[in-house]
Amino acid sequence: MSHSVDLIDVEMVFGTVHAVRKLSAHIEAGEFFSILGPSGCGKTTLLRLIAGFNEPTSGKVLIGGKDMAGIPADRRPTAMIFQSLALFPLMPVWENIAFGLEARGVPKAGRRKKAEELLDLIALPGYGNRMVHELSGGQRQRVAIARALAVEPQVLLLDEPLSALDLKLRQHMRAELRALQKRTGVTFVYITHDQSEALAMSDRVAVMEAGVLQQIATPQELYANPATPFVARFIGETNEIAGKVTGVENGLASIDTAQGSFTARAGAGVTAGAAATLFVRPETMSCSRIAMPNSLPAKAVSLEYEGALAMLRAETDQGQVLLATLPNRQLADAPQPGERIWLSFAADEALVMGAGDGHG
Amino acid sequence: MAMAELIRRFGPGLGGVILILVALWIVGMVLAPNLMMLNFSLKPNLFPSEIGGPKDQYTLLNYTALFSDPVHRAIFLKTVWGSALVTAITLAVTYPLAFWMAKVASVRGARAMLIALIIPFWINEVLRTLAWYILLAFNGPLNIFLQTLGIIDQPVRWFGDTGVLAGMVYAYILFMLFPIYNSISTLETAQIDAARDLGASTLRIHRRIVIPHAKAGIATGCVFTFMLAAGSYVAPALLGSPGSRWFTEIIYNWFFEGGNWNRGAAYALILLVLCMAVVLAALRLFRVNLADVAK
Structure with a gap:
């Protein structure tokens, strides 16, 4: 063409x-x-x-x-x-x-x-x-x-x-x-x-x-x-967790944050030792009552029903509010406000990007 | 309708007073003087002792006199033609200026131009015309300037048709500028961009987009300018020559020098009718109605 x-x-x-x-x-x-x-x-x-x-x-x-x-x-x-x-x-x-x-x-x-x-x-x-x-x-x-x-x-x-x-x-x-x-x-x-x-x-x-x-x-x-x-911020909703990269291997970055250590895909230019941000879309966040790999503890705050899905708001122990969308079929078992939960995500569905680049 | 609305809003007392004042104004200031003029114009010019006598009868003689007197007829026609020319030249000068101010210039540039144009109008019309009298004088700055540049060998006698034209175009430029500027300002600039983007030349953009949009403003400006030019006295009196007499000067002479108010009144009414005819013709020509112009 x-x-x-x-x-x-x-x-x-x-x-x-x-x-x-x-x-x-x-x-x-x-x-x-x-x-x-x-x-x-x-x-x-x-x-x-x-x-x-x-x-x-x-x-x-x-x-x-x-x-x-x-x-x-x-x-x-x-x-x-x-x-x-x-x-x-x-x-x-x-x-x-x-x-x-x-x-x-x-x-x-x-x-x-x-x-x-x-x-x-x-x-x-x-x-x-x-x-x-x-x-x-x-x-x-x-x-x-x-x-x-x-x-x-x-x-x-x-x-x-x-x-x-x-x-x-x-x-x-x-x-x-x-x-x-x-x-x-x-x-x-x-x-x-x-x-x-x-x-x-x-x-x-x-x-x-x-x-x-x-x-x-x-x-x-x-x-x-x-x-x-x-x-990442402009297109759709995203959760952001700031931290420091501890290692990059096979396209996956390990990142240490105040909420714990996680593994996610490494964005371009992410190097070990540099400050970076972990981006997780609300729909890739899963909610469970037991700890999983790549999960962080939080307390459910509210659940907003939006028709096809519901938006769960949860607060980490450090006071950061995170969003997770729950499909309708999970609503029967949805966490109640105040309940302790774990939020987790798959490493290949989240992204680590350098904190410095692209900031307007 | 309007009357009922007025009474409803202000009550019968105040509403009635307003109505009476308006009626007094119209009767006393508009109708009565014009009817007196009409009466004058239809009577022969008589000695005071003959008024009320057998000679004091209605006649159209004062009107027909204009057309039977070749000099007066020529001056009348020249005034019509001259006023039309003043209108056309003022329009030609003003339209690009109005467009520039409304669509091309920066806000600051347009404002500076507006101030530069308005400030001279704080000075009385007679004095402004007198300034042109000085500029255009035989040994005045314009002739000296043109001679220095080598454009002319001998000083030119500007007084006469040229002087009258120049003085009037300058005197009435704002009356033409404001209505056109206002109407062009309301044109959405994206329409000009769109026409340009579709390949239209500058001429076509003006002919098809800007002028049709601004036509009420153009008609208003032309009507104002024509009426002011036809009724002008100062510019022809100061900047004219014996060969460029204006119809208003003839009217003036009948009243104040010839002592024939009847003939003067007839001539003045003819001028009035001419101006009204021009207004109606302009409205018809531009296909706008009176309400648009009054805005």
């Missing part, structure tokens, strides 16, 4: 603000690629660099292998979908969709025809003469997508377009976006701060924090093998 977008050592500085730091990434053609991070992490800046609204302070942006330096937004093979959608309220739907074709000098009949085709694609046939304010939120969303697809871009850039929708519609639009991307084969670069959105839709996700790229991986990989403590 060929690269659709290449970012090579891209840096962006606004005055004293370092929005993007030495970032390199390669986005494959036809890929659904998400850029995930908290607000202010530089992801929108990165998108605008790809779109051509800004030029990077240093580094290169390549699209389809071509250097985009000096090529403004109106001459790049990209189309952007804005957070606010930015539909044109004074034009009917079909003129909105065909605006990019109008700018390219396509005659009216051809524009109208293409608009009707795209209205069919987004399942809004016959809506061409409506005005934008007559459409629902989800319909506007689809019109914005059609307007961007009309110019047949190599890359579609999406800036949190679902954030204005309510939860139900958002979940529906996720599936629709994903299907549309598969059908059209266009590369999607999708910006979001919502991890479930990124994990649900993407082929690969790039996690950014404070202008620094943390990790690029598939959703599964990101969750199971976070490259940095930031990624």
Whole structure:
């Protein structure tokens, strides 16, 4: 597969603000690629660099292998979908969709025809003469997508377009976006701060924090093998226990903590003698009434029922609160608040990472 | 409706007082003077002794006089044309400035520009026009400047059409700027970005996105500027020449020098009707309604 977008050592500085730091990434053609991070992490800046609204302070942006330096937004093979959608309220739907074709000098009949085709694609046939304010939120969303697809871009850039929708519609639009991307084969670069959105839709996700790229991986990989403590904390829930590495062997690290000694997979760069943190997902924590390997004693505090599962809160003797999820079938035998229990985990399901790297 | 609401809110006492005051205002300050003017304009100019006599009869002579007098007719048409030209030039100067202030400049830059534009308007209009009188004088700074640069060999007589135009464009720029600036400010910047991203040229972005959005502001600015220009007296009086007389000067002369209030009243009403016609035409042209402009 060929690269659709290449970012090579891209840096962006606004005055004293370092929005993007030495970032390199390669986005494959036809890929659904998400850029995930908290607000202010530089992801929108990165998108605008790809779109051509800004030029990077240093580094290169390549699209389809071509250097985009000096090529403004109106001459790049990209189309952007804005957070606010930015539909044109004074034009009917079909003129909105065909605006990019109008700018390219396509005659009216051809524009109208293409608009009707795209209205069919987004399942809004016959809506061409409506005005934008007559459409629902989800319909506007689809019109914005059609307007961007009309110019047949190599890359579609999406800036949190679902954030204005309510939860139900958002979940529906996720599936629709994903299907549309598969059908059209266009590369999607999708910006979001919502991890479930990124994990649900993407082929690969790039996690950014404070202008620094943390990790690029598939959703599964990101969750199971976070490259940095930031990624481990940002994606899903995790328990953290600080300690010191006593040895590394066969990819497993032994770590001494105030709660006891444990064995877990060693993250990159973990060396004996260094300070490190043990990360354990709540769903890999098991609860028992006897000591097991890799277990620590605690006192159950509360049990929150969440439907498919329940969240157990337990406090260690050192006062640290840990989370463990219990499947429904174990609820009958669940510990009562105040009861002494043991929390344990399998060595290959937990991860030890250096305390220093990746901290924002 | 509105009246019932007023009574409900303020009670019959205070509500009634407000209504009476408004009615007095409209009758005393708006209707009565205009009706008196209308009455004047329809009567011949007579000696005091003839008023009430056989010659004191209603006639359209004062109105037809404008169109039968070739000099007055020419000046009237020139005023219409000149005001339209002032409006067009003011629009051409102001629109890019308003767009720059609303969408391109930093907050600080826009504010500095606004202050720079407003401060001169703290000075009285006559004095501001007088400043142009000095600038444009035959031996004034502009001629000296252009001669020093070698652009002209001989000083140019700016007074006349050029002077009047320049003075008026400057005098009314804020009346055009504010409505346009306000309406462009309310345009979502992402719409401009989106149009650009879809490949639209700058011209197309303005033609299809910015101007349609700002058209109520543009119509308001044009109506203001046209009416102020058509009714202007100071700029033509100070910066004009005998060849660039403005219709207001003719009206002034009938009242205060010719002593013919009847003819003056007729001319003034013709100017009023012209301005109203322009307002309605502009609204029709820009397809906006009066309520949008009043905002």
